Amino acid sequence: MAKVLTRVELNGVVNDVWVEVPENEPAAWPKQAELAVLGKPLPRVDGPDKVSGRAKYTHDVNLSHMLWMKFFRSPYPHARITSLDTSRAEALPGVKRVYTYENTPDISWYANRSKLFDTTLRFVGDEVAAVVAVDEHIAADALPLIDVEYEEMPYVLDAETALSPDAPAIHEGGPQDAPGARNLQGGRPSLYTRGDVEKGFAEADFVIEHTFRSPCQVHACLETHCSVAAWQGDKLTVWDSTQAVHPVRESLAQILNIPIANIRVICLYSGGGFGSKLWINKYTVLAALAARDLGRPVKVTLDREEDALAMGNRPANVMTIRAGCKRDGTLTALTLKNIGSVGAYNAGAGVGTPLREVYRCPNVSTEESNVYINADVARPHRAPGHVQGTWGLEQVLDILAEKCGLDPLDFRLRNYSDTDQVRNLPYSTKGLREAYEKGAEKFGWRDRTARQALSRGPKKRGFGLATQIWGGAGGPPGYAVVNLYSDGTAAVFSGGQDIGSATRTSMLQVAAEELGLPADKLSIVMGDTQGTPYGFVSGGSRTTPSQAPAVRMAAAEVKGQLLELAGKQMNLPAQRLSTREGYVFDTQNPSTRKPIAEVTKELQFGFGTGDRVQNMLIGKGWRGPNPADVSVNSWGAQFAEVEVDIETGEIRVLRIVAAHEAGRLVNPLTASSQIEGGVIQGLGFALFEERVLNNASGRMVNANLHDYKIPTMKDIPEIESVLIDLPDARANSVGVKGLGEPPIIPTPGAIANAVADALGVRVFETPMTPQRVLEALEKGLVLRAQPEEGRRA
Amino acid sequence: MPARRKPTSSSFSFTRRRFLQGVAAGTAAAVVAPELGRAQLQIDEEISGQPRVAIRLRVNGRSYRLSVEPRWTLLDVLRNRLDLTGTKRVCDRGECGACTVLRDGKPVYSCLTLAVDAQDSDLETIEGLSADGRLHPLQEAFVRHDALQCGFCTPGMVMASKALLDRNPQPSLDDIKEGLCGNLCKCGTYTKIFRAVQDAAQTLRRS
Amino acid sequence: MRNFEFVNAPTTERAIELLGPQAKLIAGGTDLLDELKEGLIAPERLVNLKANRALKYLRFSPSEGLRLGALTTLSELETDRTVREHYPMLAAAVRVIASPQIRNMATVGGNLCQRPRCWYYRNDALHCTRKGGPICYAVSGENQYHAILGGHLCFIVHPSDLAPALMAYDARISYAGPGGRKTLPLGEFFVGPAVNITRENLLQPNEVVEEISLPTPAAGTRGVYLKVRDRNTWDFATLSVAAVLEMDGATCRRARIVLGAVAPVPWPAPDADKVLTGARITPEVARRAADAALRGARPMSHNAHKVPLAKNLVRRAILKAAGVSP
CATH class of the missing domain: 3.30.365.10 (Aldehyde oxidase/xanthine dehydrogenase, molybdopterin binding domain)
Incomplete structure (x- = not known):
């Protein structure tokens, strides 16, 4: 064959x-x-x-004779362990064993930059020891009995500071410590250019530049990360709350040096993953090691705080976007400078794909830096990079549209691209135009001025839209x-x-x-x-x-x-x-x-x-090969209606119309569920979610579900899905493309544009809390008192 | 202080039959052997030496006599002692609703309830709703309207919905939001839940 | 969570006997279990107040007003007909507390005695001033939710929604200890950090809240409770205002404005009350009262927005209570 x-x-x-x-x-x-x-x-x-x-989820797996494992985690953002004594913990009745770097195999972790248990700790929540005991409470009781002495080291919690020449080095040696590249993963930013951006800006009638800040967002899967490991002779069974049973099995085989065929990994149900459960975790390896060592099954279930501290996140980004267009709305140049915080070890924090691909623009450049900080390592988080990148880009589009006096939808249609400009390929199918049309019709986009009259007193209505791209080929x-x-x-x-x-x-x-x-x-x-x-x-x-x-x-x-x-x-x-x-x-x-x-x-x-x-x-x-001569993408557009109270800063999202095309529609019932879920998570990004780190200690202060805010039932708008059924025969024999990530992508941008429409000023930072809305209004009043000058290149 | 014990070398009673069911039973595969090894548990309890008290819980119409540590929550006892794992632990702080059970008909958070403090009341968990093997109309409506995704919030949602409909058989959309807002969903199934509860209310009123 | 002994206290006297420095009261448990699980407290004994059925009552008579046993749950308060009729603002304030499940569990006494939600206080690893430590992390940290009034070495805000509402209705609190029973205006029960930095009220470790009583509102009394919070469920107030105005036509005979989430204690605004008392309520009068309520506010690095927010909310509450359009 x-x-x-x-x-x-x-x-x-x-x-x-x-x-x-x-x-x-x-x-x-x-x-x-x-x-x-x-x-x-x-x-x-x-x-x-x-x-x-x-x-039965992994949380629900209770086996006879099962032991429980609990982690002792670094209380410091950057420290070296100088001494570690587990004897008091091991003496606690009911404790079976305490595992540390002293009694576990030398297993490399984080792409060889660290180990299963490292003696240098690079973020609060980094694993120091694991206690195994007869039940979860006893294991927890033992944690404070582990005596650790540390040499505290200087730390840095945000990417911009981490890049400064006098910032502490998170990893010693290597290219990331080259001059001008402090804490920069890989020692240099990743670059992309097409056309000539200087020429593009020179041709523009309007040029704008804005900086957008999006915070670190944790996945907050309802089922926290967990595993149960049990051995029968040389055969290992692992229940793992994962998105990757087969890859986890391969990793276990490699790490434990046992045949793949001797391992069974089970995850029939998992309580959410959103990208945080794509690969093996330390606790799974330790559960397997301890279960073998102690001759009994071992269960480990992280608590909510541990999950937030050490199980990944969407990185924080600082994105500066410069954009130019002609008076008729034609884009002439787009540039992006992105600084993303990957955490203490290698990860991805790029956001540039939407800017490079969604709109037709001949001159584009992006410069993206992945920067180490002393915090948990980023992981893919539903539509990684696209959520933040789209949120920034779509606001830039609206600002330009306003300068041109064009309707935001017309401005986007003016810059519609029929080809993948990065790979110079046609798209297999592209249902974006239909998504715009059907979405706008359902939303009443063209008649929205009539609804503007619904603004009452301090409560201002606003309307916004945003576009979505995702590589949904599989x-x-x-x-x-x-x-x-x-x-x-x-x-x-x-x-x-x-x-x-x-x-x-x-x-x-x-x-x-x-x-x-x-x-x-x-x-x-x-x-x-x-x-x-x-x-x-x-x-x-x-x-x-x-x-x-x-x-x-x-x-x-x-x-x-x-x-x-x-x-x-x-x-x-x-x-x-x-x-x-x-x-x-x-x-x-x-x-x-x-x-x-x-x-x-x-x-x-x-x-x-x-x-x-x-x-x-x-x-x-x-699964056979993907077609070589076309690009396969999923498309969509969302429209948002909001009401903002200018006296309290409260934003209420009233309505979202979400029109998405992902090839053949397999099941309209479950597809609309995917879309509604994406919209609600996008709303969380726009209005509520933010990891808050305390500068004085490096600790996350909202590692719980009260202070880390996920939308509740009373915070969500009316959501209408528009499902565009467009079988993509080039993509694969079923004609389907991916729909999982797409619906979260445009929501924050659509909401941000609607809020700006309501307020007349923009909030350049998410989440858009009452605080930030009120601050933006205050600043907007100051700015509007001065005459604005259009920037020219 | 008891001497530190060597790790036991006795093999655990993981039955092979159960083990194989996972593949054969398709989506309904329940792979887990719920029966706890009583003898081993007793040894473990003696080792830990934590004080216990005897309590009695009435769950889904059944009485259980248990010996618990006063610090154990009702949630822990339901899940880890009675193997009623339908009630989920998510935040463990009363901030999500996944552990919602009915106490004398009212929804409460079992993670904020001590097991010793849950005696003398009728407790109902998700398992009690379809105890006869048939789904309750609410559960059927949740399936029909796809009011679930990962499913981890679902048992809590269903229990809160049950309490709502018991109290208010004809809830408006706002009543539903008010009644169920103490239950968080991360996948974003809220819109479908509204429909499911409205539909179930209608079904229940008819029957 | 360290283990403890769990003891029922069928009477207040028994509870007082059982209490002490190593013991804690448990009623609804919704805040206490959180504190236990976070390791903020590790008592050797929990004294279960719910065994005392005598503290679970809700009685109203026009002559005596409203009497609430400390064990009345928030949902009982929220749904009670006489409360809705005579103290509608109180029912409104309760309705926006936490979540339905919490309201089914939490008690009136517990709500008033709950500990602060400051995220530095709630983090067991941060030894802040409220825990007897050397620093208030909010001063140089993320203080967007913190105090703009009444802070002193500690800048928590009092988390209760119930307290401002009750104070605006001139509630009194009764609590008992080894020295007998005391009754005082609820406002006097709360103490700021300048008085005691590790506690939010006068209750000693061996004392028990028994009752809250409210006088019957005079004819023409109208109350409004406004709460701004990030999410519409669970969240504590970013800012709240309880306003009770006794109106005689367009003129205000008497006013009680109490703010929540601005200070380490529920914050009465007597200066605002003075502006309103005897005045014909207009948008301008409401604005002056709002300014008076926030006089002396000193925002921190990230919470300057709370000052205009509070003023807007006070003004809105007054106008709404007086039935004047803005």
């Missing part, structure tokens, strides 16, 4: 991956094909387990197996996981559609390495576009076998047969048909002893 290299993107990181080209992959369904199961609002198949409390690797049994039911075994995005349901629909079976004749397993073939991480909106084609291919292979069987039974050539709604039928004479369950009866036979024996049909499928 032919192997090719294909381009695969995950959260903005691009890799070329070898993949076998499937020889008999089914052709994409035609756009107008009448499908029986795909595109229908099937309630999610695991719903009954989740509403009844039966669904790609290999991804595998699936489908079994068809003698009673006409089928089971799907798919790589990847359902992290709450209804992937089980989507995959089941794909298999049902291909097999011609009603959905209730299928079951599906995802999230167990022992029961499913390989799938890569479930993140970056990649699961559906990666796994759906694999599932379809596996189902098609089974269907081929089924039709062969039916052909013999019905005395018709298999090529003439197809399946629909549980029947095999003759395509030339549809009334000639036979129930699939009748056809498959032949698979069952007896030995004459009364024992029933089953044959079954089995098909395997995998």
Whole structure:
């Protein structure tokens, strides 16, 4: 079979991956094909387990003889351990053992910059020791009995300060300490240029420059990070709240130096991930080590504070955007300088993709610096970089539109791009124009001035919109197996996981559609390495576009076998047969048909002893390469209506219309759930969420769900989803693109533009709290007292 | 002070049958053996030497006699002693609602309730709602309207909804928001929850 | 959370006996468990006040006014018909406290005695002045939620919504200790950091709040409670105002303005009351009263916005209570 290299993107990181080209992959369904199961609002198949409390999450795994592990974490943002004594803790009745750098293997961590237990601590929450005890309370009791002495070291908590020449070095030696590159990851910023930005600014009639600050945002998954590890001889089973059962298994095999085949990782349900559970964590390794060492299962469940301190975040960014356009609204130049705080170890904090790709602009440059600070390490967080980047970019667009006297929507349409300007490729499909049109219509964008009159006294109405791009192609690797049994039911075994995005349901629909079976004749397993073939991480909106084609291919292979069987039974050539709604039928004479369950009866036979024996049909499928000659992206636009109280600074988001295109619409019910969820999380970013670090101690002071604020039921607007069904035949055989990240991306920008529309001044920092609104109003009054001069390059 | 014990070498009773069910049972796979090893637990309790008190809890109509440390919350006892793990621990500070149970019909946070302080009341958890194996109309409505994503807030949401509908069978949208606002969802399922509760209210009124 | 002994106290006398420096009272527990879990306190004994059914009552008579047993829950207060009828502003204030579950659990006495929500105080690793330590981290730190009035070496704000509302209705508090029972105006119960930096009220470790009483409002009394907070559930006030105006036509006979979340204690504004008393309420009078209420405000580095916010809110509350359009 032919192997090719294909381009695969995950959260903005691009890799070329070898993949076998499937020889008999089914052709994409035609756009107008009448499908029986795909595109229908099937309630999610695991719903009954989740509403009844039966669904077992990692938190819920309680095994007999199980021990509990608790972590002792660094109280300092930067320190060296000078002495560590665990004897008092180990003497506490009920404590089984305390693990530290002194009695654990030398396992490298953070890309070889640190270890499982390091003696240099680089952020508050860094792991110092782990206690294992008979229950969680005893383990917690032991923590204060661990005696540690530290040499405190100077620290820095924000990226701008970290770049200054006299800032303390977070890592000693290496290129990041080169002159002018203090604490700069990789020793230099990453650069992108196309065209000639100076020329572009010179051609502009209007040039503006603004700096936008977005804070660090933690994931706050409701299920905190946790693992349970148990050994049977040399076989290890790990329950892990993860988005990556297969990658976690590989990491465990490598770290523990045991065969992959000896490890089983299970995560049937996880209480949220949002990117914070994409890879293995220290506690999982320690649970496995301790379970082996102590001969009993070990459970570790982080508490809310630990989760906020040490389990990743969306990095804080300082983004300076300069933009120029002609009087008619044509963009001539865009530049971005981004300083992002990655935390104490390597991570990504780029935000430039939307600026480089969304709008047509010949002259663009971006300079992005990933900067170390003494705080927890960033991780991908739903639409990494895109949320912040779009929030800044979309405000710049509105400011320019106002200068040109253009409607914000017209300004965006003026700069609509039909090609991927970074890769010089056409888009496979691009439903953005439709998203603008249908979204604007649903929202009443063109008639919004009438609604402006609803402003009452100090409560001002405002309207705003923003655009979204995301690389939603997915790609290999991804595998699936489908079994068809003698009673006409089928089971799907798919790589990847359902992290709450209804992937089980989507995959089941794909298999049902291909097999011609009603959905209730299928079951599906995802999230167990022992029961499913390989799938890569479930993140970056990649699961559906990666796994759906694999599932379809596996189902098609089974269907081929089924039709062969039916052909013999019905005395018709298999090529003439197809399946629909549980029947095999003759395509030339549809009334000639036979129930699939009748056809498959032949698979069952007896030995004459009364024992029933089953044959079954089995098909395997995998994800083939991505198309090389087009760019595959998901698109969308959101429209926001807000009311701002100029006397209290309170913002109420009244309404969001979210129009999104992500290829074929697999399930309108669960797709709209994805969209509503994205909007609500975007609202959290815009109005509430911010990690607050105390300068005097380096500690996070809002590591709980009261002070770290997630939107409540009473804070959300009316949300209307506009689902644009545009099967993308070039993308893959199912025509689907990723929808997980897209809906969070434009929300903060749309809200920010609506707030500016209401106030007449802008808030250049999120979250837009009453404090910042009132401060912006105060500053706006001062500014408006002086005549404004248009800046020219 | 008791001598430090060597780690036990006895193998744990992880049944192979249970172990294999995970694959076979599809989406409903429950892989976990709930039965705690009683003998080992007793040893552990003796080792820890923490003072215990005997209590009695009435949960979902059943009475349980337990020996608990006074500091254990009702949430911990439900989850780790009674294996009623449908009630979730998320914030452990009364800031999210995932641990909502009904105490004499009223929704309360079990993470802010000490187990010793929960005696003499009728407690109802998510497991009690479909004890006969059939989903309650509210649960059915949650599934039908996709009022859940990751599902971790869902049991708490359902219990708060039950309390609301018991008190107010015909809630307006604002009543629903007011009644359920003590339950946080990170995935953002609120809009669907409004629909599910309104629909369930109608179903319940009809029946 | 360190282990403790849990003892029921069926009477106030028994509770007083059981209390001491190493013991804590538990009623609703919604704040106490938070403090225990954070390790801010580690008592050896919890004295369960809920065993004392005699402290759970809510009685109203026109002659005696409203009497609230300390164990009355917030949801009982919120839904009580006589409260809604005679003290609507009190019901309104309770309705915006925390969340329904908390209101089902939390008690009136507990709400008044809850500890501050300052994020430095609540962090067990930060040894701040309120915990007997050397520094107030808010001074050089993130102080957007902190005090603009009444701070002194400590800049917490008092977290209660109930307290400003009760004080505006001239509530009195009764509490008992080894020395007998004391009754005093609720405003006098709270003490600022200049008096005692580690406590927010006069209650000693071996004393128990028993009752809150409110006089029957005079005819023409109108109350308004306004609260600004980040989220519409759970959040403590960024700023709140309780206003009670006794109106005679357009003229104010008597006024009580009390602010929440501006100072380490619920903050009465007698200067504002003076501006209003006897005055015909107009937007201009309301503005002058608001200015008077905030006289002496000294914002910190990140909370200057609280001054105009408080003024706007006071003005709004007065006009709303007086039924005057702004």
